[in-house]
Amino acid sequence: MKLNKENIIKNLQLVQEQSPLVHNITNYVVMNNTANALLAVGASPVMAHAIEEMEAMVAIAGTLVINIGTLDAQWVEGMLAAGKAANKKGIPIILDPVGAGATPFRTKTCWEIIETCNPTIIRGNSSEIMALVNEGIQTKGVDSTMASDDAVTGAKELAKKTNSIVVISGATDYITDGTTTYTIENGHPLMPKVTGLGCTASALCGAFSVIENNTLEACTSAMAIMGIAGELAAEKATGPGTLQLHFLDALYSITAKEVSDLYKA
Numbered sequence: 001m002k003l004n005k006e007n008i009i010k011n012l013q014l015v016q017e018q019s020p021l022v023h024n025i026t027n028y029v030v031m032n033n034t035a036n037a038l039l040a041v042g043a044s045p046v047m048a049h050a051i052e053e054m055e056a057m058v059a060i061a062g063t064l065v066i067n068i069g070t071l072d073a074q075w076v077e078g079m080l081a082a083g084k085a086a087n088k089k090g091i092p093i094i095l096d097p098v099g100a101g102a103t104p105f106r107t108k109t110c111w112e113i114i115e116t117c118n119p120t121i122i123r124g125n126s127s128e129i130m131a132l133v134n135e136g137i138q139t140k141g142v143d144s145t146m147a148s149d150d151a152v153t154g155a156k157e158l159a160k161k162t163n164s165i166v167v168i169s170g171a172t173d174y175i176t177d178g179t180t181t182y183t184i185e186n187g188h189p190l191m192p193k194v195t196g197l198g199c200t201a202s203a204l205c206g207a208f209s210v211i212e213n214n215t216l217e218a219c220t221s222a223m224a225i226m227g228i229a230g231e232l233a234a235e236k237a238t239g240p241g242t243l244q245l246h247f248l249d250a251l252y253s254i255t256a257k258e259v260s261d262l263y264k265a
Ligand SMILES: Nc1ncnc2c1ncn2[C@@H]1O[C@H](COP(=O)(O)OP(=O)(O)OP(=O)(O)O)[C@@H](O)[C@H]1O
Pocket: 098, 124, 125, 126, 142, 143, 144, 169, 170, 171, 172, 173, 186, 187, 188, 189, 190, 191, 192, 194, 195, 196, 197, 198, 199, 200, 201, 223, 226, 227
């Protein structure tokens, strides 16, 4: 299914107006990128992972993003504490299962977070999503080795099993609650050559899920904005370095007209 471009434009404007605070427990690799992308799109980031401040930080946040990219046992304790606090407060939780299927620790931790914190959204690449669907799968690391199209059936199963919205990123993004599935065809092949744009996608899903109660539409809007900003950036970029730079500028300056003209409905 396709979401109306009017909804995407409205949701972008709501993020810019309301500037939701996004609490990120995220990895060392992408902390800077993700914070800058949230600022550029109009949201407000905070990166925090110490168990001592999880409850107090969740208390002021609009949403919690749990990204397991550079996890360790102590961080997992913080993730679970933050997740429980977010559940109590009733704010959306986004799980980014970075590298699920690469090591047993990652896969096991994802399931512990899913079972304890009941995330609202799970956003990963196709290999990560399939590693959650079928725990026997060995993945390469944090990069996907399969097409997003091949993970759609699995994503629907995972969405039903976990009662969450599952987002698969890739050449086509799929956003599903297990019954209704939206697709986004925007984006550029240079995007997976910049580390952490998937992590950024998860954080934007978080920001959009604060301002739009329909989480399926929130995530679809966030993925559309990711893809369109990626295309705008790619027009000016000569490689991954300049793509990263222009991506932030595109997120910051994206207009309703650009969304309207470039959205592949
Ligand atoms: N081949 C492609 N063509 C167009 N867009 C793409 C392509 N691959 C990825 N994207 C876009 O790039 C962004 C990041 O998705 P990707 O699947 O690379 O995430 P990821 O593997 O989790 O990345 P990371 O772990 O580095 O954060 C998404 O917005 C996605 O739509």
